[in-house]
Amino acid sequence: MSKQNLKSGLRAREVAVRTLMAVTLKNRPFDVALDEMAGQAGLSPRDRAFVLNLLMLCLRRYGSLKGLLASLMNTGLPKNATWTEAALLTGLAQILLMRTADYAAVNETVTLVKNLEGKEAGFSGLVNAVLRRASREQEKLTQKLNKWPAQDLPKWLFDSWAGSYGKDVAAAIARTLQNTPPLDISLKPDLDAVSWAKQLDAEITPTGTLRRAVGDVTALPGYDEGHWWVQDMAAAIPATLLKDVAGKNILDLCAAPGGKTMQLAAMGAKVTSVDRNKNRLKRLINNLERTKLEAEIINGDAARYVANTPIDHILLDAPCSATGTLRRNPDVIWTKSEDDVKALSGAQARILDHSFKLLPKGGTLVYCVCSLEASETVDQITNFLKRSPAAKRTPIEPHEVGGLVELITEAGDLLCLPSMMADAGGMDGFYAARLTRE
Numbered sequence: 001m002s003k004q005n006l007k008s009g010l011r012a013r014e015v016a017v018r019t020l021m022a023v024t025l026k027n028r029p030f031d032v033a034l035d036e037m038a039g040q041a042g043l044s045p046r047d048r049a050f051v052l053n054l055l056m057l058c059l060r061r062y063g064s065l066k067g068l069l070a071s072l073m074n075t076g077l078p079k080n081a082t083w084t085e086a087a088l089l090t091g092l093a094q095i096l097l098m099r100t101a102d103y104a105a106v107n108e109t110v111t112l113v114k115n116l117e118g119k120e121a122g123f124s125g126l127v128n129a130v131l132r133r134a135s136r137e138q139e140k141l142t143q144k145l146n147k148w149p150a151q152d153l154p155k156w157l158f159d160s161w162a163g164s165y166g167k168d169v170a171a172a173i174a175r176t177l178q179n180t181p182p183l184d185i186s187l188k189p190d191l192d193a194v195s196w197a198k199q200l201d202a203e204i205t206p207t208g209t210l211r212r213a214v215g216d217v218t219a220l221p222g223y224d225e226g227h228w229w230v231q232d233m234a235a236a237i238p239a240t241l242l243k244d245v246a247g248k249n250i251l252d253l254c255a256a257p258g259g260k261t262m263q264l265a266a267m268g269a270k271v272t273s274v275d276r277n278k279n280r281l282k283r284l285i286n287n288l289e290r291t292k293l294e295a296e297i298i299n300g301d302a303a304r305y306v307a308n309t310p311i312d313h314i315l316l317d318a319p320c321s322a323t324g325t326l327r328r329n330p331d332v333i334w335t336k337s338e339d340d341v342k343a344l345s346g347a348q349a350r351i352l353d354h355s356f357k358l359l360p361k362g363g364t365l366v367y368c369v370c371s372l373e374a375s376e377t378v379d380q381i382t383n384f385l386k387r388s389p390a391a392k393r394t395p396i397e398p399h400e401v402g403g404l405v406e407l408i409t410e411a412g413d414l415l416c417l418p419s420m421m422a423d424a425g426g427m428d429g430f431y432a433a434r435l436t437r438e
């Protein structure tokens with residue numbers, strides 16, 4: 001390796017260690033922390049891609065990596081050796097999960113620790129010993145790492161899923177964190193899915209989403225022309241539950257960055273999109289520009305929104321803990337807590353109560369969240385139906401979800417679990433209930 005390469009490799013690994021610490025120890029948002037640190041270090045796009053990949057693996061497997069690390073050391077690290085621990089975790093992830101050249105993972109991680117100021121530099125020998133052992137025992141340790149998927153989740157979250165879906169399903173959901181999810185694409189409905197699947201080297205899922213391997217999205221055919229957008233298969237279902245929306249006035253509440261707004265507009269609806277977050281609305285505007293779709297955009301609070309245009313139906317994609325999307329956003333695992341879930345279910349109830357009052361008689365509201373927590377999903381709707389005599393649940397039919405009956409609960413709601421269709425790429429966790437005003 002040339003000196004220049006070595007330098008850039010070292011810098012990339014340092015950014016990975018620092019970003020991992022920022023997310024796991026300081027609860028900093030992943031994208032913000034990575035952008036800041038990669039920017040300061042002047043990483044090339046190639047090194048940034050390496051760091052992103054490495055960090056996704058570290059965050060997905062954080063619990064297992066920590067468990068394995070503890071088992072590799074006779075006496076644990078002192079509590080304040082946070083830099084050394086993060087460096088070791090990134091080193092183990094490179095050797096066991098990324099299978100990068102072992103010498104680079106070992107040597108550069110050791111150099112990073114050796115160059116630290118203060119006491120932690122003294123741990124470079126230990127880092128060397130642990131990572132060399134990981135290289136030697138790669139197969140055995142990888143198997144050990146994959147053995148207890150529940151370790152990759154905080155206990156409160158695993159227990160919550162085990163309580164709702166049973167221990168086996170909770171473990172199966174946790175196991176989905178071990179794989180990189182596919183790239184899911186929503187194609188405009190007037191385009192030919194078979195021909196676009198061919199061009200994009202994609203499969204068509206039973207619900208019509210195009211699914212392919214991850215890659216540079218902006219370089220794929222049809223991106224510049226705005227023929228499609230990225231949206232998980234499960235996330236693409238709720239908007240379709242409003243059925244034929246062509247020519248109808250649809251209020252899309254909590255709309256940014258606009259996956260569902262684009263879907264509704266592409267189906268011919270007159271969409272009004274409301275979101276509280278200005279920055280996220282900018283992304284919605286960019287998405288609409290690229291896809292050449294239209295919507296009226298309103299920056300405001302969905303819990304107080306006063307409609308001055310007619311409404312036929314409402315899609316409410318409420319703010320939630322996003323525990324259904326951990327396989328795509330593993331940083332959330334370590335930045336959300338049980339208290340966040342409680343606070344969010346209060347906000348959801350407020351928005352749901354207010355928005356249902358905006359519906360005309362006979363109108364439909366689809367409530368959805370990318371959460372797997374009962375208090376944000378089925379309990380939220382059960383409680384809402386108890387306090388809202390005008391609301392009736394309209395069950396979802398199998399033909400509306402491509403015949404995938406396992407996606408429909410006994411009560412007739414949509415419940416996508418990440419463990420479903422696991423052999424075919426899985427899906428994000430998503431819940432939706434269809435409510436009609438009588």
Ligand SMILES: C[S@@+](CC[C@H](N)C(=O)[O-])C[C@H]1O[C@@H](n2cnc3c(N)ncnc32)[C@H](O)[C@@H]1O
Pocket residue numbers: 253254255256257258259260261274275276277280300301302303317318319320351
């Ligand atoms: C799950 S995301 C929406 C995703 C979006 N529907 C899509 O398909 O791309 C939730 C959104 O709710 C917004 N939000 C949170 N609280 C809100 C409120 N009180 N009023 C309006 N928007 C809110 C957030 O800014 C966030 O963009």
